Amino acid sequence: MAEIMANEKVKLAVAKANLETFSETVQALAAQDRDVLVVTSDSRGSGKLVPFGQKFPEQIVEIGIAEQNLVGVAAGLASMGKKTFAVSPACFLTARSLEQIKNDVCYSDNAVNLVGISAGVSYGALGTTHHSLHDFAVLRAINNVTIIVPADNFETEEAIKAAAAMDSPVYLRFGKKNMPASICSPDDLTRNNFTVGKGRTVRDGEDLTFLATGEAVWPAYEAAEKLAIEQNIQAKVVSLHTIKPLDSELIKEIASNGSPIITVEEHSVYGGLGEAVASLLMQGGYHNKFKIVGLPDDHTVSGSQNEIFDYYGISEKGLAQTALDILN
Amino acid sequence: MKREKMEVDLMIEKSVEYRRNIIKYIFNAKAGHTGGSLSVVDILNVLYNRIMNVSPENFDSNERDRFVQSKGHCVEALYVVLADQGFFPEEDLLTLCKFNSPYIGHPTKYIPGIEQNTGGLGHGLSICCGNAIAAKKDNSPAKVYTVLGDGEMAEGSNWEAFMLAAHYKLDNLCAILDYNKLQISGSNAEVMALEPLDKKLEAFGWAVKHVDGNDINALTETLESLPFEDGKPSFVIAHTTKGKGVSYMENNLKWHHGVPSEEQYKIAMDELNLAEIA
Ligand SMILES: Cc1ncc(C[n+]2csc(CCOP(=O)(O)OP(=O)(O)O)c2C)c(N)n1
Ligand SMILES: [Mg+2]
Numbered sequence: 001m002a003e004i005m006a007n008e009k010v011k012l013a014v015a016k017a018n019l020e021t022f023s024e025t026v027q028a029l030a031a032q033d034r035d036v037l038v039v040t041s042d043s044r045g046s047g048k049l050v051p052f053g054q055k056f057p058e059q060i061v062e063i064g065i066a067e068q069n070l071v072g073v074a075a076g077l078a079s080m081g082k083k084t085f086a087v088s089p090a091c092f093l094t095a096r097s098l099e100q101i102k103n104d105v106c107y108s109d110n111a112v113n114l115v116g117i118s119a120g121v122s123y124g125a126l127g128t129t130h131h132s133l134h135d136f137a138v139l140r141a142i143n144n145v146t147i148i149v150p151a152d153n154f155e156t157e158e159a160i161k162a163a164a165a166m167d168s169p170v171y172l173r174f175g176k177k178n179m180p181a182s183i184c185s186p187d188d189l190t191r192n193n194f195t196v197g198k199g200r201t202v203r204d205g206e207d208l209t210f211l212a213t214g215e216a217v218w219p220a221y222e223a224a225e226k227l228a229i230e231q232n233i234q235a236k237v238v239s240l241h242t243i244k245p246l247d248s249e250l251i252k253e254i255a256s257n258g259s260p261i262i263t264v265e266e267h268s269v270y271g272g273l274g275e276a277v278a279s280l281l282m283q284g285g286y287h288n289k290f291k292i293v294g295l296p297d298d299h300t301v302s303g304s305q306n307e308i309f310d311y312y313g314i315s316e317k318g319l320a321q322t323a324l325d326i327l328n
Numbered sequence: 329m330k331r332e333k334m335e336v337d338l339m340i341e342k343s344v345e346y347r348r349n350i351i352k353y354i355f356n357a358k359a360g361h362t363g364g365s366l367s368v369v370d371i372l373n374v375l376y377n378r379i380m381n382v383s384p385e386n387f388d389s390n391e392r393d394r395f396v397q398s399k400g401h402c403v404e405a406l407y408v409v410l411a412d413q414g415f416f417p418e419e420d421l422l423t424l425c426k427f428n429s430p431y432i433g434h435p436t437k438y439i440p441g442i443e444q445n446t447g448g449l450g451h452g453l454s455i456c457c458g459n460a461i462a463a464k465k466d467n468s469p470a471k472v473y474t475v476l477g478d479g480e481m482a483e484g485s486n487w488e489a490f491m492l493a494a495h496y497k498l499d500n501l502c503a504i505l506d507y508n509k510l511q512i513s514g515s516n517a518e519v520m521a522l523e524p525l526d527k528k529l530e531a532f533g534w535a536v537k538h539v540d541g542n543d544i545n546a547l548t549e550t551l552e553s554l555p556f557e558d559g560k561p562s563f564v565i566a567h568t569t570k571g572k573g574v575s576y577m578e579n580n581l582k583w584h585h586g587v588p589s590e591e592q593y594k595i596a597m598d599e600l601n602l603a604e605i606a
Pocket of ligand 1: 041042043065067092096361363364365367399401402447448449450476477478479480481506508510511512570584
């Protein structure tokens with residue numbers, strides 16, 4: 001896929017939810033190609049797809065509250081050549097429909113784009129039934145699915161377009177919190193390139209590296225800025241938007257300078273990005289100081305997404321402290 | 329220890345109080361599934377105050393009746409009714425959805441009186457089938473109740489459980505549908521057609537009755553006639569109004585979840601007062 005150069009509008013200010021970008025992008029795709037279909041499980045409201053339904057009534061298939069059926073039907077549509085986006089909260093999509101994902105999508109190689117919305121702990125105080133802290137783990141262990149977790153609006157748009165053009169299964173995952181249009185300094189727009197399977201370095205630094213994904217990239221970036229200002233510590237920040245296949249080349253290159261690595265994700269510390277990176281480093285013979293930041297194996301504390309992030313240190317302050325701890 | 333049955337007149341007053349509390353605590357929490365809590369609360373009222381043998385006093389007894397709220401998102405109605413039963417102090421609900429509060433936006437067992445953790449739709453009925461089979465094996469008098477949402481009926485797991493409940497002749501099981509005709513994206517008819525529901529359930533081997541699910545008298549009469557048929561599970565199609573009791577919320581899709589503004593709060597409280605109802 002071609003590298004996309006940035007446009008000048010990119011600002012670091014928090015712009016809109018990646019979910020909004022998803023909705024706009026999939027509408028743009030649908031306008032150009034009537035084979036683009038969106039499939040929903042009473043989820044068009046949460047997926048910001050009400051305008052899609054109004055503009056393209058022939059390109060939306062409503063399944064009702066039946067996520068297993070959603071994925072099965074999507075597999076059938078994809079096998080008939082439809083560019084299918086199956087959209088449902090990540091918690092239900094990747095748990096309840098897991099067998100349909102494994103058999104009907106991945107094993108049967110039907111190129112469905114599985115879109116897990118309001119992912120991680122986006123649903124906050126609605127609790128564990130509505131959190132998806134397991135999805136990287138289960139999907140990493142299933143063959144034939146690309147896992148993409150965009151960090152900002154820029155990555156979201158590129159990821160959706162890339163997924164639509166791919167002829168194999170993709171899982172896209174994002175939340176509903178407002179994110180920057182692009183997480184990198186506005187005078188550094190050359191960083192706005194996106195390739196599936198390639199990490200995107202949004203900030204340079206030699207003292208340590210945050211390898212983060214999804215909505216955890218932004219607090220990692222903020223922590224890096226804080227460390228630079230307050231401690232004169234320069235942290236590299238990489239958005240590893242593609243969890244599978246992992247960008248092993250980039251990760252090994254980063255590890256080879258010997259500085260500490262901290263992974264950050266809105267997922268259980270078991271089976272997610274952190275363990276994927278750990279496995280790669282161990283097997284590659286790298287012995288950098290290493291820390292996995294995510295949600296511990298515990299009953300998740302109740303509260304909003306921000307409160308949960310703060311509690312578990314997935315925050316500017318928490319990550320800056322983790323960096324200081326690992327450097328000392 | 330059998331619960332005393334509450335008189336219908338008193339239950340009618342309770343319904344007003346419960347609705348006021350639902351609005352009050354959702355307003356305070358700034359979150360909540362308002363419409364579906366207002367539609368289901370009369371069903372919970374009659375179950376807890378008149379039908380079920382369950383209370384803080386007998387909650388340790390394996391012979392207590394079981395209730396699983398399958399449409400877990402309407403937990404506010406359940407919290408309000410359980411507080412009134414004395415399971416926990418009502419003021420606890422001021423922490424609803426706040427940081428580190430156990431009173432989250434779906435039922436969990438951390439809260440006294442709640443049997444099962446629900447919130448993912450289409451789970452409650454299967455758990456209840458398990459409860460009902462176990463009660464039969466133990467020759468226990470325990471009866472098992474669940475409330476389902478009409479949108480929730482699209483989950484295939486429900487239909488697996490419908491088959492099973494009839495197969496095992498679970499006449500100690502009663503499923504109640506909060507049939508408010510609305511879900512999130514539209515009416516059931518628009519999103520996923522459900523009718524003819526009574527015929528479908530009868531064909532699956534259930535004994536079915538229709539009732540006005542916001543009429544305390546009618547609900548009492550129907551639920552006191554359980555089981556509808558020996559050897560069959562009972563299904564109550566309770567026709568309700570989503571947002572019942574607050575004019576601007578009634579039958580209005582956008583109040584599936586929603587928090588009233590200050591002004592809307594006042595209107596709701598004015599409408600929900602005892603004099604109005606009498
Ligand atoms: C498995 C699952 N899928 C989706 C949801 C999200 N969800 C919560 S409430 C709801 C609509 C429920 O409609 P209905 O059953 O009619 O409930 P009510 O009208 O009584 O509120 C949906 C889709 C969920 N909680 N669980
Ligand atoms: Mg409904």
